[in-house]
Amino acid sequence: xxxxxxxxxxxxxxxxxxxxxxxxxxxxxxxxxxxxxxxxxxxxxxxxxxxxxxxxxxxxxxxxxxxxxxxxxxxxxxxxxxxxxxxxxxxxxxxxxxxxxxxxxxxxxxxxxxxxxxxxxxxxxx
Amino acid sequence: xxxxxxxxxxxxxxxxxxxxxxxxxxxxxxxxxxxxxxxxxxxxxxxxxxxxxxxxxxxxxxxxxxxxxxxxxxxxxxxxxxxxxxxxxxxxxxxxxxxxxxxxxxxxxx
Numbered sequence: 125x126x127x128x129x130x131x132x133x134x135x136x137x138x139x140x141x142x143x144x145x146x147x148x149x150x151x152x153x154x155x156x157x158x159x160x161x162x163x164x165x166x167x168x169x170x171x172x173x174x175x176x177x178x179x180x181x182x183x184x185x186x187x188x189x190x191x192x193x194x195x196x197x198x199x200x201x202x203x204x205x206x207x208x209x210x211x212x213x214x215x216x217x218x219x220x221x222x223x224x225x226x227x228x229x230x231x232x233x234x235x236x237x238x239x240x241x242x243x244x245x246x247x248x249x250x
Numbered sequence: 251x252x253x254x255x256x257x258x259x260x261x262x263x264x265x266x267x268x269x270x271x272x273x274x275x276x277x278x279x280x281x282x283x284x285x286x287x288x289x290x291x292x293x294x295x296x297x298x299x300x301x302x303x304x305x306x307x308x309x310x311x312x313x314x315x316x317x318x319x320x321x322x323x324x325x326x327x328x329x330x331x332x333x334x335x336x337x338x339x340x341x342x343x344x345x346x347x348x349x350x351x352x353x354x355x356x357x358x359x360x
Contacts, residue, residue, distance in 0.1 A: 168253065169288075169296065169339055169351040184348055218295055235343040236286035236301035243295050 126151035128219045128241035136213075136248050142206040146219030146241060149200065153177040157222040157233040158195060158202040162215040163243070170215075174222060174233065175202055182233075209248045216243040254279065254340055254352035261358040267328040270355045272340030273321060278350055280321035284343035287316055287325045290354075291336045299338075300325060327357075335359040 132144035146158065159174035173183045173193040181193055187206070195202040206213060220237040255273040262268040272279065272287075279285055285303045288296035298307050300316035303323065313328045323342070327334055340352040 168354045169341070171341075171349045171351065182348060185346065234301070235282075235284035235349060236298060236341070237288075237296070238298050238301075238307065240295040240297070 126156070126221055126239040128221070128239060130217060130219050130241045130244040132217075132244060132246070134245060134247060136209055136246060137250050138210055138248055139208055142204070142209050142213065142246055142248075144204045144217055144219075144244065144246070145201050146203070147199075147201050151221070151239075153195070153197045153200065154224065154231075156224055156239075158193075159220045159222055159237065160193065160204045161218045161220055161237065161240075162213075163218070164212075164215040172204065172206075172217075176224065176231065176233070178231070211248050214246065214248045216245050218243045254342060254350060256338075256340060256352040256355045258353075259356045259358065261360055262327075262330045263360045264330055264332065266330050267326060268330060268357065270325045270327075270338055270340075270357070272323040272325070272342075272352050274323075274342055274350075275321055277345040278342040279318065279323050281345060282343045283318070285316065285318055285323040286341050287314075288339045288341070289334075289336045290339065296339060330359055332359050 127149045129147045136142045157174045160172040175181045175193045190207045192205045219241040221239040223234040287300040290296040303318045304316045315326045338355045
């Protein structure tokens with residue numbers, strides 16, 4: 125059973141960089157793709173990015189220019205950095221997993237999120 | 251890529267069945283068998299209920315079922331129970347190689 129726990133500042137000033145970390149327990153880093161998803165208060169879900177332990181990444185095109193996802197497999201952690209934040213980036217940020225599958229020649233991600241962290245609220249305000 | 255379209259709210263009485271629709275395009279819902287559904291209770295993280303259109307993860311009640319026709323996917327909950335009251339989100343893989351979510355549907359059990 126995979127368990128995920130988000131951590132990071134709950135308050136970020138406008139124009140600064142949001143930084144979050146997700147700590148993974150109970151699962152192999154190679155068995156999943158590791159993702160960030162956010163949810164503004166009272167609104168729907170938005171996928172941000174994912175990373176595989178090999179370093180392979182994929183980003184939401186609408187956020188790609190401001191977002192970096194990285195992983196530290198030795199610490200069983202992966203991280204999100206989002207630059208130049210505004211009030212529109214205020215949201216609950218979740219880390220989540222996508223199962224990894226192998227087609228005989230390469231690994232690829234499935235397209236659903238099976239494990240989720242509890243989420244952490246990040247407010248952008250001066 | 252626009253969000254998938256879901257009704258804002260649906261309701262039903264205990265024991266009844268309800269269906270939530272999720273409409274996209276041929277570039278997402280209609281083009282792939284990669285639609286999933288999530289249940290979210292207030293203040294909680296989403297929970298995977300259906301993946302790859304109609305598959306249920308282990309531990310999810312068989313009262314939940316999924317289907318797809320053309321560009322519209324559907325989640326059906328049969329034998330409605332009070333604990334089913336929650337928000338439900340669909341998501342789909344897209345032709346631009348990422349995942350898009352629906353706007354969410356609030357289910358009220360009367």
